[in-house]
Amino acid sequence: MNSLVSYDWLSEYVDLSKVTPDEFARRMSLSGPAVEKIIPQGKDLDGIVVGFVTEVKPHPNADKLRLATVNAGEKGMLSIVCGGSNLAQNQWVAVALVGSRVRWHGEGDLITLVPTEIRGIPSEGMICAANEIGLFDAFPHSEREILDFGIALPEMNVKAGTPVADALGLSSDSVMDIEVTSNRVDAMGMVGMAREAAAILDEKFLWKESKVLAPKKGKAEKGNLSAKILAKEACTRYMAVRMEGVTLNTTPWWMKRRLLSAGIRPINIAVDISNYVMLELAQPIHIFDADAVKGGLQIRYAQADESILALDGKIYTLPDSVLVIADAEKPVAIAGVMGGEMSGVKSQSSSIIIEVATFDEVIIRRGSRKLNIQTDAQLRYEKGLSTAAPAFALARAVELLTELTGAKVVGEVVDLGQTMYKAKSYSITSDEVNRQIGITMTQKSMVDILKRLGFAVKTVGKKIQVTVPWWRDHDIEDGRDFVEEIARIQGYASIPAEIPFGLMPRPIDQELVWERRIRETSKMLGMTEIYSYSFVSEALLTKAGYDPKRMLYVQNPLTADFAVMRTTLLPSLLEIAAQNQERFTEQRLFEVANVYYPQSETWNTLPDEQLEIGALFIGMDEAWRAAKGYVENILSSLGLHEVAWKRLSGDSFWHPGRSVQAFYKGDLVATVGEVSPALLKNFKLERAAMVDIPLEKILPHASSTKTYHPDSVFPEAKRDLAIVIDRHVEYDDIARAIRRVDPLIRGVEWFDTYEGQHVAPGKKSLAMHLVFSHADRTLESAEVDALMERLLLALKEHFKAELRG
């Protein structure tokens, strides 16, 4: 979570006189909370000065405009045309001089002022409304009302001509945007941040705790506050006190300015004080209008059908897992998240209840997520707060309310839950610290650092015994945690960088090696690799003819598009090809990824994650042949040279006449062919061929061993053969039959199949190159002729083949 930290405010709690904001940012980032941005304050107010209206005259040409004479100090007396409804003589106003930048009527971009004439009268500047100079949140106003410092900022005491940024105390300030890690909720408050800064910069920590209120016993006064925790595990401490005689004065500017610097809009003094204490101490506080609370308070879970109108103006129906603060009748606040509108402090409230509590972080987090509300209070509560914090925060709130509203504590202080606090204590040895960091530090410097951070430390020999202050009781869980505290303050940059050596690397998983080779081979074959999501929609699977029923479902998918863990890569490939089809008619795609097969019907074991290759070919002549060529190449690159191809039929995904499977030693190693037109139609695709290779099944057979076969020194004899056969006879059978005729036949290579003119219907012509060779001599032409005769005879006998004329 990021905090906006006013440098000026922070320097009240830690001595920053010796560092610049830049240096502060650098040193803090390296040892603690990271300063991400430094935002100088008041920059937009350049050229805008405080002016005093000495005279107001009517505008001769316009009813709604008037002519003001304004004392702008060094700039002299300015004549300014102004449309402000509340413009009056003797008024202190904000004057934008020529050259300064304003936002007309608080809308649009900043515009640079130039000398101008309004309805025929020259104007030497502009008297601004607060929303025209970015101060609306500080000084809210109605339409056409100019900023009247006399009312908005009575404590202001400056000369005419003073820059507004100076008058508001902004020009000397910078706001730091600081990332605070989730375990350091203490540093989300100004005091905690100051404590960090004091330790990191080794400067003085200046904060003094307010005096904790002693719980008053006895003396039951009228209207004594009562409260009861009904959900003990959810509310670990609950403090509340009633204050009467509240005067809702205007919040003083210093407090407003600090709230604004942290990005919080001032509301009224009571709410402002509760926010201010939260910003200071990182402990949320809630203030109720005591008159709106009926009977005693209860901390309990919401009941059936309860709802609340919250401070954001929305009505929330409350699930029974949401913790609430309720009075005798109804919920008055969503505990730790947001107050209720009805019990909020209003302008007429004079009696208030201040509540400071500790809630279980998980219950707050889950409740706010259920209701989809995010607030400053909830963001702090869900990090986990100490049960010791409420007493300090309550004391601070009471102190400020007393001082700024004249309110007085009435009746006893309610304090329930874990009212006794026991500090945690852990130990570590200085040897262990040095061993973990990899340097040598003295025990004394370790102890110094821990003390600077607010830890109480004792040492016995090498042992360092550390008592954890309450504000760190959630993030320090073990003595080991002090290593970080010491190392970061010492500075990570002082730790030498060293590569651990002397280890024998383990052999790499062969599957990873093959996976990479397959990608590289595929690339060389002109294929483009895709990456698709492991989870797909039921609709996609169904579209591709797969039944998702036996697949593993995501219980809480983001959308229906990511619902099922796929057992096949093919549907995603089809979808991607379809998406690209308009721009790329010819596509060669592949993916290597895991699919997730069930190992049991009931899914009580993890799915079997199998690495597979999927590929798709579309938009070329004989896509199936391109696909098969790819498979042959991949299988051969895996060292699988002797595969048996078997025609595939009866699988509705694949084209019944154009698909085939490869087997190696009985294992299915690839399926390849065209996809059934019935399914392709669902994707608006035509003639796509696909490949499905269960890589994990192949890898046991894979080998990268290459054997050298010396070539025969004797020339080979080559002949071409063209035969006519029934169109159902397959080339693979012919080729095998030819090879069987004689070992001297070394090679059979297909080069053409033809059906049509000059070939009888139902027949096809098949043409092959044949290679003959003998290891020990050159074959005579007559010998080859004889072999040709014999093999032709064999083909005639087995396949009724005829030599093509």
Next chain:
Amino acid sequence: MQDQLNALKLEAEQAIVQAADVVVLNELEVKFLGRKGELTSLLKGLAGVSAEDRPKLGALANEIKLSLERAVALRREGFEQEALSKLAESERVDVTEPGKAPLQGHIHIVSQAIDEITDIFSKIGFTRTRNPEVDWDWYAFESLNMPGDHPARDEWETFFMDAPVSKKGKMVLTPHTSNAQAHELERGEFPVRMINIGKCYRRQIDVTHVPMFHQFEGLCVDKNISISHLRGVLDYFAREFFGPDRKTRLRPFHFRFTEPSFEIDISCGVCGGTGIGADKQKCRVCKRGWLELGGAGMVHPNVLKASGVDPNVYSGFAFGWGVERTYMMKEGMKLDDIRTLYKNDLRFLQQF
């Protein structure tokens, strides 16, 4: 006979010199010098010449033959020279036309990044491993010192599988590659130097998040492993991956499974770590001269204990970073929308 020979020589020489092109020259060669050519047929007449004159005439004929052969060769060479000199014109092509594109394949940039990262770590003895993507809660969370109520274990952060709860908890899609830590430590083989690169899943999708992405997880566990070693390995990686002039720094951070935990920053390659761009304005790429690379830390003793490793004997460091993010930082690639990586638009894929 002698005159006839001389006349033939003269005729042939003239014809050869006047031959218009190499085709004519070839015809002349056949006509005069071929097996059935004029010189041969003239020489048949030698039989009828006196024995006394025969050697002289024979020598003359031979001389003429050689001379004509030379003339033909010379003329042929002339033609070749001439053809070569005209080649620039006669065989001119427009060489500014593009070459014929070979079939060009493409490996996805995520694969390219994974390969590069694997290679860098393998040089210092970190072996890549494979681990489940669908895993038990124990490996994804519990063994990593993440308590049962940790936000990451909420249903709006992590994907759960529609499967029964086992002794090792719920079945989840691992939200990080850190699930490899317990799998690796359980093997009980030390020292450990692992780099696990794989798919991770989180319930987020917007311009900077995809529900499936990749991480690489380094784990080094041995006796006496300290922060110093973590710095050494990360420095090495940053130099190898991003370039020799880049520096890293550690900043304190917080993760459940490491203690201490760090955020690793790398000096900005655009402004050279100054935080000030070429236009003298604040660098648009980095934060004050540094870019966040990712998280790291010393393995939490509870993580070691969870896998039965004695934290008093062994210590280690771990880091786990997004592959996509790290790679884009290296390439200075600005993807307005990270989902582009998984949209599989060929116009995008074929740029790599």
